Amino acid sequence: VEARFEGNVPDGYELRNVQITPSAVRVRGPQSHVEAIQKAHTESIPLEGQTGNFTVPQTAIDILDTKVTPLDSVVAVRVEVGEQxxxxxxxxxxxxxxxxxxxxxxxxxxxxxxxxxxxxxxxxxxxxxxxxxxxxxxxxxxxxxxxxxxxxxxxxxxxxxxxxxxxxxxxx
Structure with missing residues (x-):
């Protein structure tokens, strides 16, 4: 699973680390479609105004292929933001x-x-x-x-x- 972000942290700050739990999710669909998926993304997480660590406990999994369904539909995303x-x-x-x-x-x-x-x-x-x-x-x-x-x-x-x-x- 890879986190998708929207926007940027404020000037003078940086995105230091992203931890996703669980780091992999199970999916269901036609074998050829499932095997073609390299990674699943999360829904977009906004970064605007974030100057410290935060956790998004229920982040939806967003798979573009409509023939593939995630069996684990949410993950927790911990984002570490700190001063540059x-x-x-x-x-x-x-x-x-x-x-x-x-x-x-x-x-x-x-x-x-x-x-x-x-x-x-x-x-x-x-x-x-x-x-x-x-x-x-x-x-x-x-x-x-x-x-x-x-x-x-x-x-x-x-x-x-x-x-x-x-x-x-x-x-x-």
Missing amino acids: RIERRFAGVAVRAVGDDVQSVLPARVAVVLRGSRSALEALKAEELEIVVEETADKSVRPRLLLPSGLEGRAELVSTEPDAFTVTRKGT
Whole structure:
């Protein structure tokens, strides 16, 4: 089943995900007609004015071939709409390593690319960000982004430049 939409979400927003339950429906009709159907569409779902997630619990299945009848005539459609996401580069972001035995971490500052909602990233400054370098079980080093309070979950780390870190521990 594929959702059919009418109109567009408002400027500054994007359609992020569509989930249809059930994702397939049973149909009845002459075998040659049934086999010719690649997918069934839903009735049109209006997007105008939608700025958040919404669910249409009883969306009709719309099959153009009148000789084919859907046995499951409705599906639930969950639509995720959110603020447009962008990528933005920040230079001079501080880096620190985790652990009591850390002597130093290099580089001390990096450039990062973040992906997140437009309003969150446009308001953010490099000095509000921090990269925390953590050592994993296999001794590899992994960077983790620390965001200011209130922005958790609204941005994610895409890349760091440079992408390699050296952690020097006391006594090594």
